[in-house]
Amino acid sequence: MSDGRLSINQETVKQWSLPELAEGCAKAGIDKVGLWRAPVQEYGVERTARLLSDHGLSVTSLCRGGFLTALDPAERARALDDNRAAIEEAAGVATDTLVLVSGGLPEGSKDLYGARERIADALAELAPYAAERGVRLAIEPLHPMFASDRCVVSTLSQALDLAERFPAEQVGVVVDTYHLWWDDRAPAQIARAGATGRVHSFQLADWITPLPAGVLLGRGQLGDGSVDFRALRTAVEATGFDGPIEVEIFNEALWARDGAEVVAEVAARYAEHAC
Amino acid sequence: MSDGRLSINQETVKQWSLPELAEGCAKAGIDKVGLWRAPVQEYGVERTARLLSDHGLSVTSLCRGGFLTALDPAERARALDDNRAAIEEAAGVATDTLVLVSGGLPEGSKDLYGARERIADALAELAPYAAERGVRLAIEPLHPMFASDRCVVSTLSQALDLAERFPAEQVGVVVDTYHLWWDDRAPAQIARAGATGRVHSFQLADWITPLPAGVLLGRGQLGDGSVDFRALRTAVEATGFDGPIEVEIFNEALWARDGAEVVAEVAARYAEHAC
Numbered sequence: 001m002s003d004g005r006l007s008i009n010q011e012t013v014k015q016w017s018l019p020e021l022a023e024g025c026a027k028a029g030i031d032k033v034g035l036w037r038a039p040v041q042e043y044g045v046e047r048t049a050r051l052l053s054d055h056g057l058s059v060t061s062l063c064r065g066g067f068l069t070a071l072d073p074a075e076r077a078r079a080l081d082d083n084r085a086a087i088e089e090a091a092g093v094a095t096d097t098l099v100l101v102s103g104g105l106p107e108g109s110k111d112l113y114g115a116r117e118r119i120a121d122a123l124a125e126l127a128p129y130a131a132e133r134g135v136r137l138a139i140e141p142l143h144p145m146f147a148s149d150r151c152v153v154s155t156l157s158q159a160l161d162l163a164e165r166f167p168a169e170q171v172g173v174v175v176d177t178y179h180l181w182w183d184d185r186a187p188a189q190i191a192r193a194g195a196t197g198r199v200h201s202f203q204l205a206d207w208i209t210p211l212p213a214g215v216l217l218g219r220g221q222l223g224d225g226s227v228d229f230r231a232l233r234t235a236v237e238a239t240g241f242d243g244p245i246e247v248e249i250f251n252e253a254l255w256a257r258d259g260a261e262v263v264a265e266v267a268a269r270y271a272e273h274a275c
Numbered sequence: 276m277s278d279g280r281l282s283i284n285q286e287t288v289k290q291w292s293l294p295e296l297a298e299g300c301a302k303a304g305i306d307k308v309g310l311w312r313a314p315v316q317e318y319g320v321e322r323t324a325r326l327l328s329d330h331g332l333s334v335t336s337l338c339r340g341g342f343l344t345a346l347d348p349a350e351r352a353r354a355l356d357d358n359r360a361a362i363e364e365a366a367g368v369a370t371d372t373l374v375l376v377s378g379g380l381p382e383g384s385k386d387l388y389g390a391r392e393r394i395a396d397a398l399a400e401l402a403p404y405a406a407e408r409g410v411r412l413a414i415e416p417l418h419p420m421f422a423s424d425r426c427v428v429s430t431l432s433q434a435l436d437l438a439e440r441f442p443a444e445q446v447g448v449v450v451d452t453y454h455l456w457w458d459d460r461a462p463a464q465i466a467r468a469g470a471t472g473r474v475h476s477f478q479l480a481d482w483i484t485p486l487p488a489g490v491l492l493g494r495g496q497l498g499d500g501s502v503d504f505r506a507l508r509t510a511v512e513a514t515g516f517d518g519p520i521e522v523e524i525f526n527e528a529l530w531a532r533d534g535a536e537v538v539a540e541v542a543a544r545y546a547e548h549a550c
Contacts, residue, residue: 110503112459145420147457148501149484154457182422182429184387209424213488226423228385 007032172200194239447475469514
């Protein structure tokens with residue numbers, strides 16, 4: 001069934017505490033997890049690292065740095081400080097990949113181009129800092145429906161335009177099926193990312209409708225929606241990518257269920273639709 | 276204030292009947308409207324044409340044909356019949372432009388490419404039929420958040436890939452700021468559309484968040500959101516486009532207000548943000 005590549009992002013089973021996640025994944029025969037900063041900070045960075053290591057789990061990514069589009073200098077300085085802290089947390093939990101959600105438009109601004117340039121400026125400060133700590137920055141293009149309020153980087157093409165200004169071992173991209181499935185240019189842009197070794201993370205979630213209010217928690221269990229996972233995985237692996245494949249689903253219906261049941265379902269759906 | 280280009284799409288003031296629309300626009304000094312099929316069918320096609328003509332109003336577009344992605348032959352035949360009826364209704368209300376919302380993925384399908392090819396096949400049948408009646412088909416790319424359930428044509432680039440298989444006087448595109456504002460390729464694709472005379476309709480609505488459940492009714496009044504109207508209008512007019520500019524906002528808060536007040540506000544916002 002399993003190909004040993006599956007990683008469970010902790011937001012998929014948000015109902016679980018970190019100890020429950022560690023124990024639950026280990027029991028389910030899963031040896032990789034993706035983490036989020038808030039629960040890691042709450043549990044403690046070192047304590048998290050020890051807990052996961054004790055359960056034989058490795059960490060495929062930490063979410064998230066980013067929000068680098070502020071115009072206000074003080075706000076911008078705070079964002080950079082916060083990203084340096086995120087880089088240290090990533091190193092602390094022994095992952096090589098910090099996912100960046102780049103940030104939306106500042107209040108009142110309509111300048112998407114300017115916002116993307118400010119991201120590039122911030123990456124110039126953060127990428128060497130991360131590299132010194134063994135951490136790569138992975139720019140995640142978010143679905144265009146998040147362009148104004150979360151992430152002005154909406155396509156893999158835009159993410160690569162930013163990433164390629166830096167060495168590949170410092171800045172790459174996240175290929176997340178939920179954000180990219182609709183884009184006819186995605187296969188070509190995945191090839192472009194792979195050609196320079198910039199696929200730093202590969203994440204799966206399905207696209208389902210109707211979208212809920214606010215749209216953030218509308219992701220679907222694998223197989224419930226419109227995403228052709230096998231086609232996208234084929235495109236990613238054609239580049240030589242053989243890293244972890246992380247399932248990250250934000251969905252309140254999954255959070256209301258038993259975590260072990262959700263993880264078992266994710267593993268089964270992964271085998272059915274993505275292998 | 277006004278530049279004589281503004282057209283009010285009737286969905287912007289859905290609270291108005293057709294006679295109220297005709298009278299209200301005439302009173303507000305607006306001489307162009309965009310129409311939708313359901314209210315026109317209900318009022319009667321000929322009767323609508325007479326009503327608008329009596330008030331000195333011309334019709335800039337009829338919404339909407341499309342939904343051309345069905346796999347089932349009977350469903351497909353029904354869609355083609357319905358589109359021929361829409362073309363006749365467009366001719367009947369004396370507009371030269373029928374807007375097409377192309378359709379989403381059929382139940383269970385994940386094949387976006389195949390769906391787009393079926394749209395091309397349908398256009399080959401419908402475009403000459405429309406041309407004989409003096410009607411152009413205008414493919415509207417819808418925001419990628421509608422790709423699965425409403426329209427597999429998500430970018431101006433994809434719309435032009437379809438339209439360019441046909442003569443420009445038969446098949447063109449709709450440039451709608453709501454759907455395209457986030458796309459860094461939009462200006463270049465607007466130029467591409469203009470170069471072959473394929474900007475058949477130019478529509479305005481603003482992008483606001485949070486999106487409501489179902490996302491369809493989340494459009495914003497001009498100036499309330501993130502869209503840089505002046506930049507997009509400049510790109511459209513750089514192609515030589517000097518046609519009507521239609522404001523089409525689906526928003527329950529606008530529908531709850533007095534129609535005359537909404538139209539006055541639209542005209543003022545248009546002058547402030549889009550002229």
